[in-house]
Amino acid sequence: MSAASGKTPAYYVPEQSKLPIWMAFALFLTVIGTALMLQKGAGMTDSHLGIWVFFAGALVLAATMYNWFVIVAKENMAGMNSAQLKASFVYSMKWFIVSEAMFFAAFFGGLFYIRLFELPWMAGEGAKAVTGMLYDGFTYTWPLLTNPVPSEVPGPREAMHWMLPLINTIILVTSSVTLHFAHHGLIAGHRSQLKKWLVATIALALVFLCLQAYEYYEAYAHLGLTLNSGIYGSTFFILTGFHGAHVILGTIMLIVMAVRVFKGHFTANDHFGFEATAWYWHFVDVIWLILFVLVYLI
Template identity: 40%
Template sequence: MAGHAVKHDYHLVDPSPWPFVASVGAFLLGVGAVGLMKGLVGEDNPLYIFYGEGQWLGFLIGLLVILITMFGWWGDVIKESRKGDHTPVVDIGLRYGVILFIASEVMFFVAWFWAFFEYAIFHDVRLDPGLASWPPAGVETFDPWHIPLMNTLILLLSGTTVTWAHHALQHGDRRGAKLGLIATVILGACFSALQVVEYTQAGFAFSMADGGNLYGSTFYMATGFHGAHVLIGTIFLAVCLVRLLAGHFTPEKHFGLEAAAWYWHFVDVVWLFLFAFVYVTFQ
């Protein structure tokens, strides 16, 4: 009936500019990245003002718009949660959403593992009948028992600290939750720093001849994208730490931290597969 509010457990979000803003940012970022990598924009192209002499301009503007969108959109989600809009039904939807997101990330890495195993197992058929080994001759691989092993231990330890933080919060131990999150963020930063050192020392020196381009591309895409996920997960956990310090989380309601922990465990498991197969088995 008119004049009576509809009561239900769902949250109908307010009109938001962020989907449109994100689309604009993604377009600028994508075209800017293509322009930087391939130099496809000529002087007769209307986008030359962004991607001509200063090709970085459009890329950086797109990146800035995306970052602003992330800050604003997720900030709105946090505000909705603080207002009580995330009812138990909405909470279930959020959980399903994070689970499906992680499932899509799993398939993303499955693609890279598939490519790597395809070349590693069937290199003599798929690449060159004369290619007798994988990695191809002349490709100098990383020693898995130095930096990769250290990073493995770091991620395994970080998996325990984020679990500590989660369980501490569930039992009302806010100090333990803070210490666990701080330790996890530090460990994530250490992993990223060591990966930068590893890449720098290698100098991206995989040979581009005799199949080395395929080995290098599959190796760097798999490990590089994993490194990007570690960086994203570290930022995710750092935001949760800030929210914890601000008093946003309670033992009963802390899905933001729980989602970050799920994501971090996913990152850990992917690295174990990378270390076991990409670094050790097919070195």
């Protein structure tokens, strides 16, 4: 309630929308498509149905998010968002990032358990040790490579090298710096600085994604490192793949912010859409730093 007027401030309630239903449908398609693609190697399907279902879901998801973002942006530009509603956006974004942190914490925890407990136990260490579960003479090393492991046990021929990921780390950290400069330009009212550094951030994000795609090509083509190549392959692609998906989402968000910036949206006092995107991008960068150390270096 407002102390000055004694009245409850207006809280804009949007009209009914079918977009949440479309969003749920899109997520359903992407999950089903992903499951079909993963099961293809197990003989569950002999067609490319999973790929088509996945991309259909991704297309519906992109269209839904586009329409949803357009509606929210128009509502804000029309002055429909009260201070109370804007505060709810801030809390929602903060809790979303917390949930994303828990998402990655689960995978980091799984990697920690596998490397520090499960595999050493299988090699005969500790009170819970049971030897010979993989093959006779198994000794624990990380990563688990094909040689001298028997050929019937899947594993990569070589571990992923750290040089290209180091370059990507520098690129991603630099993108956080350029985004900070863009944010500072927005707050200071320097639109040219905002545009220049925001475009630079997007360019760095795209370079990161291209280098990661090249890294995946090298893994499959030359290292024998695939999603099916044992626990090292599965943990590597799950961690880097989910992070890459978040980078793609963050890049799309940055592009949307750039379009809005060039249309004259945002002011020094009203730019939470831009600020939320910056929070998300910095979060993705922090996750990559942790991932780089745990996956590539240790």
